Amino acid sequence: MLKSTAKLSPRGNSLAVTIPKEVQEAAGLRQGDDLSLIVRDDGVIEIRHAAPGEADLEAAFEWSLDRYPETYRDLAK
Template sequence: MLKSSAKLSPRGNSLAVTIPKDILEAAGLRQGDELSLLARDDGVIEIHHAAPGEAELEAGFEWSLGRYPETYKALAK
């Protein structure tokens, strides 16, 4: 396990973090890789390789959730 620290820096209307090279190599990450980000309730941010098509799948789910909310409510019972 590797550990490092970084600072947030402004980038347009967002903030960016630079990931050190040794951390990138240990995680098998390269420029252009799709990442999945999760902000947990305890303040921890998880970063994972995104599964192929994950962004499209999530977008489709969000669309269907907005389009068919009553169906999802019925399924949740």
């Protein structure tokens, strides 16, 4: 597990966070990636790669297959 800290900075009417390089690399993030932000009931913010739009089913399947290979192996049994 990798832990890091970051600061929020004003960006227009929003706030921006800069993701440190080691976090970017560990998470496989690249400039232009779509991210999903989830705020849990306990206030924890989860940042994840966003799944591709449902319109592109093949891309969604490939993304899912790359992201959850063990699950697909278990389902194939």
